[in-house]
Amino acid sequence: MLGLEAIRRTRRQALGGVFLLGVAGVFVPPLAHAHFILVTPDSWMSQDSLGLPEKLGPCGDEGGGTPTGKVTVFHPGQAISVTIDEVIFHPGHYRVALAVNDRSELPVEPTVTPNGGDPCGSAAIQNPPMFPILADKVLPHTQAFAGPQTFKVRLPADVTCTRCTLQVLEFMSSHPAPCFYHHCADISIQAAFVSTTSTTPPTVPAGGTTTATRPCPTPRCSVEAVVQGPACGADTIPEAIRRKLERAPELLEQAETSHPGKARVLRKKAKRLFERAGSAALRASRGQKPKLSAGCAASIKDTTDRLAGEL
Incomplete structure (x- = not known):
């Protein structure tokens, strides 16, 4: 049998253990809730430094923000x-979906499967994605990002709208459940776009009203307008030129979300790419076996000169 002092010592140890467990329980930090900010396209709602509001689907509808009224213009297939x-x-990934007429068209949150003590163990992935989902399991990660992340999503080629909703989930x-945060952007998908270098006069219908086409609002739109426009429609643009024409707008888009020093570097690189693309287009139109028609080369050169001049 234990002596009196041994019993007292055992009780003190037991009580000490209980106290330590209680203290540990008090100071266990709560699980942090992940937050993200939608940088581009412009969000339909203002966001604070943590990305709120974003908790209530489909678009961060719990209140607390102010509608921005911003609508970003794109075109089909972009x-x-x-x-x-x-x-x-927090570990996880992103999904992008599109609602054309009403936000009720946005897909429901995917099914979640708990794993052990994690109520948000995994989420169902749509692979390949099917409309209205445009991309799924984007930016899968198990460690924190070093900074903002940019990825590409292709819009449907057969959809147009004046105000539709792009959801980033x-x-x-x-x-802890719930396992999703939500942001949305109001976008417009316009079927017609023209190069600002076009010299075609506006059409005057029988009624006498002039129909003017809206100039492209972005360098990417201007590039795609000339590549897909009437001057180059029958040409196969050499891959080296096409890469320059695609890369330059990408750099300018990155510059929009970069700090001033990096943005200047990106814009300089984009300017050089535009200049090289224009010169390469002219060279490709010369010689006994030209790779580009003279009209297409001139149109590319005019557009790239203008875009480079704006930088």
Whole structure:
């Protein structure tokens, strides 16, 4: 049998253990909730430094923000840039969907399968994605990002709208339920776009009203307008020239979300690419076996000269 002092010592140890467990329970930090900011396209709602509002679907509808009224213009089939800034990390990935007429068309949140003690163990992935989902399991990660992340999503080639909704959904594992955060952007998908270098006069219908076409609002739109326009429609643009024409707008889009020093570097690189693309187009139209028609080369050169001059 234990002596009296041994019994007292055992009780003190037991009580000490209980106290330590209680203290540990008090100071266990709560699970952090991940947050992200939708950088581009412009969000339909203002966001604070943590990305709020974003908790209530489909678009961060819990209140607390102010509608921005911003609508970003794209065109059918365009590969658009989406930039997010995950300001509080959790493992997971992103999904992008499009509602054309009403936000009720946005797909429901995917089915979540708990894993052990994690109620947000994994989420169902649509692979390949089917409309209205445009991309799924984007930016899968298990560690914090070093900064804002940009990825490409291609819009449907057969969809136009004046005000539709692009939803960016974040799935978070190692997280208490609910397992999703939401942001949306109001976008417009316009079928017609023209190069600002076009010399075609506006059409005057029988009624006498002039129909004017809206100039392209972005360098990417201007490039795609000339590449897909009447001057180059019958040409196969050499891959080296096409790469320059695609890369330059990408750099300018990155510059929009970069700090001033990096933005200047990106714009200089884009300017050089535009200049090289224009010169290469002219060279490709010369010689006994030209790779480009003279009209297409001139149209590319005019457009790239204008875009480079704006930088």
